Amino acid sequence: MFVRGVVRLLCKINKHENQKRNAGTLAFIGIGNMGSRMANNLVKKGETVRVFDLTPANAKSVPGAQVCNNQEExxxxxxxxITMLPNGDIVKDTVLGTNGILKHASKGSLLIDCSTIQPQVAQEVSKATYSAGFKFLDAPVSGGVxxxxxGTLTFMVGGDKQVLNSADPILMKMGANVLHCGDSGAGQIAKLCNNLILAITMIGTxxxxxxxxxxxxxxxxxxxIINVxxxxxxxxxxxxxxxxxIExxxxxxxxxxxxxVNLVAKDLGLAEGVALLCNAPVPLTAAAHQIYRALSCNGYGNKDFASVYQFLKGN
Amino acid sequence: MFVRGVVRLLCKINKHENQKRNAGTLAFIGIGNMGSRMANNLVKKGETVRVFDLTPANAKSVPGAQVCNNQEExxxxxxxxITMLPNGDIVKDTVLGTNGILKHASKGSLLIDCSTIQPQVAQEVSKATYSAGFKFLDAPVSGGVxxxxxGTLTFMVGGDKQVLNSADPILMKMGANVLHCGDSGAGQIAKLCNNLILAITMIGTxxxxxxxxxxxxxxxxxxxIINVxxxxxxxxxxxxxxxxxIExxxxxxxxxxxxxVNLVAKDLGLAEGVALLCNAPVPLTAAAHQIYRALSCNGYGNKDFASVYQFLKGN
Known part of the structure; x- marks a missing residue:
């Protein structure tokens, strides 16, 4: 009887949480390969989502979302x-620019940047965002397209833990894991560290x-043999x-x-930039970076990064 | 009833196998850091073991083994x-040399070389050994000191599968896994491939x-975060x-x-030699090799290879 009561109570709380969450509108800026699929999961799981992309055709690729003509709307x-954008400069411009998000959004709203960018840019944007009366999390993802x-992405999140707790139900509609990495920028740092290890390990394999x-x-x-x-x-x-x-x-x-390959190369370049900042030698990261750049120059740029195998094997 | 019968039959077979195995004498040549521990497990698990090392003090480090004054004995x-030696030249000399094993051992006996050496040397020694009326397996190990x-080593074995089956009970007294990799030399190739991946992955980590x-x-x-x-x-x-x-x-x-570090560097040098033979580019292996060589020159040679972390961190 007690257990049933608890279950009922939990159901009530969950329902309430969901209602509360569904009451608000989500904006999703950047509807590319990743963004379109992430926004799609939000819509499918009951969120009201407005989408905007500089390329209008992209914005139309999320069934059930409200397509907007501009960022302001x-x-x-x-x-x-939520922003999912190609690089740090675009994130800065989109959030802090003369016609940026901070100019048009409601005070107190939460910005979650899922792009992979320089940690120091994430920190700069976070600072400016809080100063303007908003909240901010850097939440780059692992798991790819x-x-x-x-909807099984891993979010590596930097920022205030309580703010993250409030965002967790939304992130969990797009992913399977939400990992708090530390203060602002820590999500980006964790992602770059993981990805440089991955990039090196893949070439080694x-x-x-x-x-x-x-x-x-x-x-x-x-x-x-290797696997044991x-x-x-x-x-x-x-x-x-x-x-x-493996099938x-x-x-x-x-x-x-x-x-x-092009995205791995981008992440390795970011990792090298961060390594310079803190005087951390990254010899294999640098070598791996150049190998992926060489692949890119040889027509492998849009291929999966495991194609290093094909490149080494030759014809 | 049927199951009990099968169990009894299997016990009988096992007992018979063990008796057959314990009936013969094992010779263990090369009583260094690895060899002494491997020979010790053989003695502890009931084998009659004769040991020889060029350094007499080493040979005395295996309690219960019969210390020999020379290889012939x-x-x-x-x-x-069983041989466990520092490099391919020493293996060749020990087996094929003017006063080598083939000169003194009984025809039909089985040579198992557990050293990590060039695959082509393993193949050469195998060929000469069979021609002289002996059997041969290359069985380098993974698992370290x-x-x-x-007694939990992994043996990566090249050579005849049936010969390996007959050697399996002995190897399992020193290890937990015996993996058949293919024909003669394949054990060495598998080990070098595994170790180059390990060496690179460790630096990346x-x-x-x-x-x-x-x-x-x-x-x-x-x-x-990295581990998930x-x-x-x-x-x-x-x-x-x-x-x-990790404790x-x-x-x-x-x-x-x-x-x-010195042993990892040795394995990477061997891997590069093999890669030249078959025209396989190994860019990160080469870079990793030089990093471990640089560590070696800086006093890390006898430290564990994970000390790359300390080297990168600095003081």
């Missing part, structure tokens, strides 16, 4: 404003798999770069989709 | 001869952890290079013990 009266589509296969080892045998040994990683276990070893991932689909 | 009449001590911590992230928080994200690996999860994050591993003990 999108952010007006919105309780939460597939994760955005499936490609080098080892390519060398072993060229020397006559069976690819499946080699992968199974000290060379194992996310790259070798769930995203093995050799075509055909339904980009390496088994001609490296289409996934995490584009 | 050790290998004479031994059914299985800790694994050798605990060190770069990411150092950068994040220098930028103000909490080490535990950063590690926990795409940067996760054996290095980040079970051997995190940051002191104090009872070399990074938490001033990088003492573990996988020495």
């Amino acid at each position: 999108a952010v007006k009266d919105a309780s939460v404003i 597939t994760g955005a589509e499936a 490609c080098e080892g798999m390519n060398l072993g296969i060229k020397m006559g080892l069976d690819p499946k045998t080699l992968a199974s 040994s000290t060379g194992r990683s996310w790259s070798s276990q769930t995203y093995n770069p050799v075509p055909g070893l 339904k991932i980009p390496p088994s689909n001609d490296y289409k989709g996934g995490f584009a | 050790a290998v004479k009449d031994a059914s299985v001869i 800790t694994g050798a001590e605990a 060190c770069e990411g952890m150092n950068l994040g911590i220098k930028m103000g992230l909490d080490p535990k928080t950063l590690a926990s 994200s795409t940067g996760r690996s054996w290095s980040s999860q079970t051997y995190n290079p940051v002191p104090g994050l 009872k591993i070399p990074p938490s003990n001033d990088y003492k013990g573990g996988f020495a």
